[in-house]
Amino acid sequence: xxxxxxxxxxxxxxxxxxxxxxxxxxxxxxxxxxxxxxxxxxxxxxxxxxxxxxxxxxxxxxxxxxxxxxxxxxxxxxxxxxxxxxxxxxxxxxxxxxxxxxxxxxxxxxxxxxxxxxxxxxxxxxxxxxxxxxxxxxxxxxxxxxxxxxxxxxxxxxxxxxxxxxxxxxxxxxxxxxxxxxxxxxxxxxxxxxxxxxxxxxxxxxxxxxxxxxxxxxxxxxxxxxxxxxxxxxxxxxxxxxxxxxxxxxxxxxxxxxxxxxxxxxxxxxxxxxxxxxxxxxxxxxxxxxxxxxxxxxxxxxxxxxxxxxxxxxxxxxxxxxxxxxxxxxxxxxxxxxxxxxxxxxxxxxxxxxxxxxxxxxxxxxxxxxxxxxxxxxxxxxxxxxxxxxxxxxxxxxxxxxxxxxxxxxxxxxxxxxxxxxxxxxxxxxxxxxxxxxxx
Ligand code: GBH
Numbered sequence: 010x011x012x013x014x015x016x017x018x019x020x021x022x023x024x025x026x027x028x029x030x031x032x033x034x035x036x037x038x039x040x041x042x043x044x045x046x047x048x049x050x051x052x053x054x055x056x057x058x059x060x061x062x063x064x065x066x067x068x069x070x071x072x073x074x075x076x077x078x079x080x081x082x083x084x085x086x087x088x089x090x091x092x093x094x095x096x097x098x099x100x101x102x103x104x105x106x107x108x109x110x111x112x113x114x115x116x117x118x119x120x121x122x123x124x125x126x127x128x129x130x131x132x133x134x135x136x137x138x139x140x141x142x143x144x145x146x147x148x149x150x151x152x153x154x155x156x157x158x159x160x161x162x163x164x165x166x167x168x169x170x171x172x173x174x175x176x177x178x179x180x181x182x183x184x185x186x187x188x189x190x191x192x193x194x195x196x197x198x199x200x201x202x203x204x205x206x207x208x209x210x211x212x213x214x215x216x217x218x219x220x221x222x223x224x225x226x227x228x229x230x231x232x233x234x235x236x237x238x239x240x241x242x243x244x245x246x247x248x249x250x251x252x253x254x255x256x257x258x259x260x261x262x263x264x265x266x267x268x269x270x271x272x273x274x275x276x277x278x279x280x281x282x283x284x285x286x287x288x289x290x291x292x293x294x295x296x297x298x299x300x301x302x303x304x305x306x307x308x309x310x311x312x313x314x315x316x317x318x319x320x321x322x323x324x325x326x327x328x329x330x331x332x333x334x335x336x337x338x339x340x341x342x343x344x345x346x347x348x349x350x351x352x353x354x355x356x357x358x359x360x361x362x363x364x365x366x367x368x369x370x371x372x373x374x375x376x377x378x379x380x381x382x383x384x385x386x387x388x389x390x391x392x393x394x395x396x397x398x399x400x401x402x403x404x405x406x407x408x409x410x411x412x413x414x415x416x417x418x419x420x421x422x423x424x425x426x427x428x429x430x431x432x433x434x435x436x437x438x439x440x441x442x443x444x445x446x447x448x449x
Contacts, residue, residue: 019388020448026129026399027444028090029083029421030362032136032180034066035408037096039073043111046102048138049148053196054409064414070406070424076119082422082431083405084126087444091128092361092401093119094136094180097161104140105157113168120172130173131361131401133235134162134219136180137189137196144197149185149208149215152291159218163226170228177308177361178219181237182212183265194412206288210296213268217299224302235308235361236265239315240344244326249319256281257317270353272301306398308361309349311383314341330379331366331417339382346390346397357396360387364403366410366417367434376421376436384449402440406431 034050054065072079083091097104099112116132123130135158139148143157166176179185189195190205199205216234223232241258243250259278267275274297282288313335316324327336342363349358363383367373380402391397407420415426421437424430443449 018446018448019385020446021388022391023447025447026090026359026401027088027440027447028092028129028131028399028401029086029088029405030092030401030403031072031405031408032094032133033096033099034069034136034138035404035410036070036072036093036406037099038066038068038071040065040067042073043099043115044102044109045096045112046098046104046109047141048096048098049141049144049196050138052141052144053198056198059198060412061414061416064409064416066409068426069409070426071429072406073115075429076115077122078431079406080119080122080126080128082433083123083128086433086437086441088128089444090131090399090401091123091405092131092133092177094133094138095165096138097135097158098138098140098142100165101140101161103142105143105160108164113165116165116169117172120169124172129175131175131177131359132165132169132173133177133180133361134158134165135178135215137185139197148197149190149211150204152211152214155211155215155218158215159222162219163222166223166228167226170223170226170230174230175306176223176230176232177235178216178232179212180235180361181310182209182216182234183237183261185209185212188412203287206282206286207291210288210291213265213300214296216269217296217302220302220304221299231305231357233304233306233308233356234265234269235310236269237310237312237362238262238266238345239311239313240341240348241315241317244316244318244324247319250317253319253321254317256321257315261315266349266353268297268300269304270301270307270356272297304356306357306359307349307353309345309358310362310403311342311345311360312363314338314344330375331368332413335365337365337379339379339386341386342383343386343390346387346395347393350395355396357398359399359401360397361401362403363400364419364421366419367436368418369434370418371423371432371434373421373434373436376434377439380436380440381449384443388449
């Protein structure tokens with residue numbers, strides 16, 4: 010029984026990559042340090058009314074200046090893996106052209122510090138901080154952005170590629186499309202579904218070209234995308250709800266998984282695009298072959314399921330966290346992982362994000378419960394043969410939560426923004442023991 014298993018404990022496979030995640034704009038600060046150029050998020054967060062209380066990533070958790078302290082924190086927790094992103098405009102201040110050596114050096118020092126502490130670096134190339142100079146040339150609406158991204162990937166993968174073995178191209182292209190280009194709630198603040206889908210295609214093309222650019226560097230290692238996925242369920246047992254659920258699965262999951270892993274868009278998703286939709290013209294012959302360039306792994310980010318009504322709407326069936334969009338359903342992670350294996354084969358998976366915001370400063374028993382329940386679901390999937398290699402909690406540190414500013418704390422380590430003091434929360438102490446025991 011489940012409770013007997015809980016008493017006995019659940020052991021994970023040997024070498025399981027216990028990790029934590031962050032992203033550049035959310036933790037680094039140092040917005041103008043050492044020649045960094047602005048990204049769309051600098052401009053967006055400095056625009057009045059776009060983020061909660063006017064929060065920006067100017068300082069954030071000041072990780073750019075405190076990386077050694079943070080490295081020691083990671084070592085003390087016993088982390089095996091650390092997933093972070095590289096700020097494109099720190100390396101290339103205008104997005105292309107001359108490399109800012111000081112910017113790239115920061116990531117060399119960080120990677121060296123990880124390796125010295127026995128922690129495996131996992132690098133995300135794009136976690137939403139498009140260089141502002143490229144935005145002024147159209148950003149992801151411009152097909153050329155895919156090429157600019159691949160050129161940047163080539164620089165970074167070559168430079169760090171003798172030390173780093175695991176690469177992720179895009180973080181959550183779905184969120185860029187839905188929140189950045191449709192709702193306009195994230196940078197670049199566009200509200201146009203037709204434009205959004207064009208940008209979405211160019212993001213996928215950028216993924217494919219970056220995979221190819223990585224291979225062309227000749228560096229050893231593995232590369233894939235990090236996708237946020239939501240298992241979809243009918244809200245009731247009507248045929249209409251079932252049909253709408255299939256469509257919603259197309260939008261939430263297959264629209265991203267199929268191109269990346271199978272080299273095609275799902276027919277039912279394409280059929281939702283009107284004959285004159287600009288995305289149709291944006292898809293050129295050969296693009297899907299590029300996008301479907303062989304991935305070595307897939308990063309899976311799971312936060313919530315989606316329940317779909319007969320009219321295609323959404324309802325929530327479980328309690329939410331402080332983030333009103335996040336209803337908690339740990340079994341959804343099991344459903345998601347086993348479904349990926351069933352429909353897409355045996356590609357190695359790693360959970361690149363999972364977690365919650367807690368209103369409890371350091372006494373975050375709610376987070377411990379959520380992490381334990383999701384790890385239980387992941388363990389069940391592993392027992393059933395899913396090739397799950399690791400788990401990265403979102404997030405290592407409290408940080409800049411995009412449009413929510415600093416009002417949601419997602420870290421297992423508390424950050425006092427007045428002093429930048431780090432304090433381990435109860436969840437960090439719990440996670441340290443999980444890692445030490447290799448299980449829950
Ligand atoms: C991830 O997004 C991000 O990768 C990470 O940077 C972020 O800090 C973390 O999760 C926590 O949010 O405001 O109603 O429009 C998670 C997926 C998809 C969740 C978009 C928020 C917007 C809902 N996100 N969603 S709404």
